[in-house]
Amino acid sequence: MSDFQPGDTVKVGTRFPIGHVRTPYYCRGLTGEVERRVGTFKNPEELAYGRADHEPLTLYRVRFRQKDIWPDYKGLDADTVDIELFENWLEPAA
Amino acid sequence: MTTERRYHDMGGLPAGPVERTEHEFEPWEHKTDAIVRLLSEPGRGPLLRVDEMRRAIEEMGGNIYDELTYYERWIAATTNVMLEKGVFSVDELGKAIEAVRAKQRAAGGEVAEG
Amino acid sequence: MSTEHPHNHSHDHGHDHDHSGAPKQPDTEDRALTYHAAMADAVADLLIAKGVFNADELRAKIETMQSRTPALGAKVVARAWVDDGFKQRLIQDGSSAVAELGLDPGPAPLTVVENTAETHNVIVCTLCSCYPVFLLGKSPDWYKSREYRSRVVREPRTVLAEFGTDIAEDQAVRVHDSTADLRYMVLPCRPEGTENLSESELTTLVTRDSLIGVIECKSE
Numbered sequence: 296m297s298d299f300q301p302g303d304t305v306k307v308g309t310r311f312p313i314g315h316v317r318t319p320y321y322c323r324g325l326t327g328e329v330e331r332r333v334g335t336f337k338n339p340e341e342l343a344y345g346r347a348d349h350e351p352l353t354l355y356r357v358r359f360r361q362k363d364i365w366p367d368y369k370g371l372d373a374d375t376v377d378i379e380l381f382e383n384w385l386e387p388a389a
Numbered sequence: 390m391t392t393e394r395r396y397h398d399m400g401g402l403p404a405g406p407v408e409r410t411e412h413e414f415e416p417w418e419h420k421t422d423a424i425v426r427l428l429s430e431p432g433r434g435p436l437l438r439v440d441e442m443r444r445a446i447e448e449m450g451g452n453i454y455d456e457l458t459y460y461e462r463w464i465a466a467t468t469n470v471m472l473e474k475g476v477f478s479v480d481e482l483g484k485a486i487e488a489v490r491a492k493q494r495a496a497g498g499e500v501a502e503g
Numbered sequence: 504m505s506t507e508h509p510h511n512h513s514h515d516h517g518h519d520h521d522h523s524g525a526p527k528q529p530d531t532e533d534r535a536l537t538y539h540a541a542m543a544d545a546v547a548d549l550l551i552a553k554g555v556f557n558a559d560e561l562r563a564k565i566e567t568m569q570s571r572t573p574a575l576g577a578k579v580v581a582r583a584w585v586d587d588g589f590k591q592r593l594i595q596d597g598s599s600a601v602a603e604l605g606l607d608p609g610p611a612p613l614t615v616v617e618n619t620a621e622t623h624n625v626i627v628c629t630l631c632s633c634y635p636v637f638l639l640g641k642s643p644d645w646y647k648s649r650e651y652r653s654r655v656v657r658e659p660r661t662v663l664a665e666f667g668t669d670i671a672e673d674q675a676v677r678v679h680d681s682t683a684d685l686r687y688m689v690l691p692c693r694p695e696g697t698e699n700l701s702e703s704e705l706t707t708l709v710t711r712d713s714l715i716g717v718i719e720c721k722s723e
Contacts, residue, residue, distance in 0.1 A: 401657040426568065460543075
């Protein structure tokens, strides 16, 4: 899996499992910029089912432009949403 | 979309004005909060991880989710995880709830139906 | 639910009528025991009976969590307003900076985001209502509401206006969706005209809602 640096452009996975995930619906498939690498944490998608015996994942804060999320957004181009996302949901933006 | 988007995942959905409501937390809400914190401590396993509780909340069904208050969701979800793990049994839970209600009645208090 | 089953009195009794002779608890005496309240008591009883924790540990935890209030966050903010070195450390590593003041930030890393003339920050958790409870105490009901969680991420300027907060036309709004392992607190702007106030006087200007980012602090 890629190791991203602040400023890298990343794309969020487009997928819709019924299980426990911490990637909000509204940002799936969208492109944002890595704001910081937070550190490594156990995977919530495993912890949710009582499984903790796994390697932790890298967690990032990814910044999205509001106008990229909501086409009808009313506000500045500079308005953003920062979301914490795990590495398994991120890929390099084309 | 309403199928692939789960009910707790509500960012960006239309909704009414934010009512600036607050309430004094009741003793059972403080107790629920403390139970969750204690069960989450590494020294107790942990017997409960926050993502297990969230998962249980996300599985209770949209109508129940909207009907319950925040700490009602917490205690219901935590209880389900304890049942799954066999920390106590359904039989023990049912009897314990009735014991609490009986104590309330014996003290002259009221017990809500339902 | 108590809201659907309001006091189901089978007889009239006034507030001065005491069934048991025991001292009354004004907050709860009149309220029927709900299903979920009974479940909380039952689960506590079972976990104590099973030896998962004891009654003293439960009482102590309740007291500890009740001692966490926005006043702790206010103390952190006031220090940051008067001590720029502390402010820089707070933004760099919130948990360590808070610990410097002898406060417990809790197990999740605390992330402090600073309001400036250019940027206004506001916190939400669209998925479940994450909140820095160890520092600020329990969150207000509206923070956990469907309305706030749904809307502040999409129309933050409108929601902030509903709180009476008008964002300048050239000020960016930065929403932080608390989705994973961090917990967030806003460092509000120090109000103008407070240059002569002491650190402890400054703490009185810092409200809970300013730490969430839905309002700014005012000079009085």
